Amino acid sequence: MILTPEQRWECPNCTHTDVTHEANPHTRFHPCRGMKGLTAPMVPAGTKCKVEAHEREDYVAGEIVQTDGEGRPVMNLITTRDDGQDCTVFAPTATAFTQ
Amino acid sequence: MAWSASKCFQALFVSTLNKDTNVMDLDADTFKAALFDNTITPDRTVSAANSAYAAGVWASGGVSDASGWPAVGRNLASVTSSASAGTYTFDAADTVSANGTTTLTNAYGCLIYDDTSSVAVADQGVCFNYFGGANSVTSGTFTVVWNASGIFTVTV
Numbered sequence: 001m002i003l004t005p006e007q008r009w010e011c012p013n014c015t016h017t018d019v020t021h022e023a024n025p026h027t028r029f030h031p032c033r034g035m036k037g038l039t040a041p042m043v044p045a046g047t048k049c050k051v052e053a054h055e056r057e058d059y060v061a062g063e064i065v066q067t068d069g070e071g072r073p074v075m076n077l078i079t080t081r082d083d084g085q086d087c088t089v090f091a092p093t094a095t096a097f098t099q
Numbered sequence: 100m101a102w103s104a105s106k107c108f109q110a111l112f113v114s115t116l117n118k119d120t121n122v123m124d125l126d127a128d129t130f131k132a133a134l135f136d137n138t139i140t141p142d143r144t145v146s147a148a149n150s151a152y153a154a155g156v157w158a159s160g161g162v163s164d165a166s167g168w169p170a171v172g173r174n175l176a177s178v179t180s181s182a183s184a185g186t187y188t189f190d191a192a193d194t195v196s197a198n199g200t201t202t203l204t205n206a207y208g209c210l211i212y213d214d215t216s217s218v219a220v221a222d223q224g225v226c227f228n229y230f231g232g233a234n235s236v237t238s239g240t241f242t243v244v245w246n247a248s249g250i251f252t253v254t255v
Binding site for chain 2: 025026027029039041054056057058061062063064065066073075076079081083084085086087088089090091092093094095096097
């Protein structure tokens with residue numbers, strides 16, 4: 001009999017919660033109203049942490065970047081825990097134009 | 100010089116349109132995303148040979164974690180290659196480190212390359228994506244969320 005572990009998730013910036021049943025390591029994401037609509041990572045329920053958005057450090061210069069609900073280009077979300085730090089990077093789209 | 104933009108390699112189109120030997124198959128091959136620091140200056144106009152992983156500017160400046168995100172990169176999963184309304188899009192599921200204990204320092208961007216083709220040019224580059232600054236992770240999970248517009252697009 002194969003047991004499927006239950007993982008409860010919560011968001012430190014809004015009230016969203018979720019439950020997954022996945023054996024492999026994974027992170028749950030959700031559109032977070034506390035992070036101005038960004039797709040933000042959730043953390044295992046009960047985890048003490050903070051999640052912060054960081055703006056792009058360079059000019060946008062025509063790049064197709066991720067923006068938050070206020071139109072600011074966001075480079076990443078950093079989740080800081082007592083025992084480490086996670087990083088969620090929003091990669092811009094590479095382009096080629098033939099027009 | 101350093102990273103400044105996210106671009107496709109012109110050699111991708113030359114190789115494909117000229118039907119070079121063992122040219123990459125965008126909807127069937129295995130692709131990897133390898134991370135790099137800000138000591139390199141990616142150039143979209145280089146030859147196919149110099150767009151490859153471990154060649155040209157991609158021969159140095161790698162950012163890696165032996166088990167979490169190795170130097171050769173992480174595989175792209177659920178790759179899609181399609182076109183609609185005059186725009187071709189290459190996309191994949193978000194790419195995540197192999198474990199929750201990954202440590203990476205100052206990843207400024209990534210090289211997407213074909214890990215399947217090996218005859219004409221091994222590990223030929225597809226595109227490079229500039230994150231816009233330094234990204235680090237300490238004993239945690241590193242996730243690259245690909246833009247809703249895809250990993251790369253071509254507008255015709």
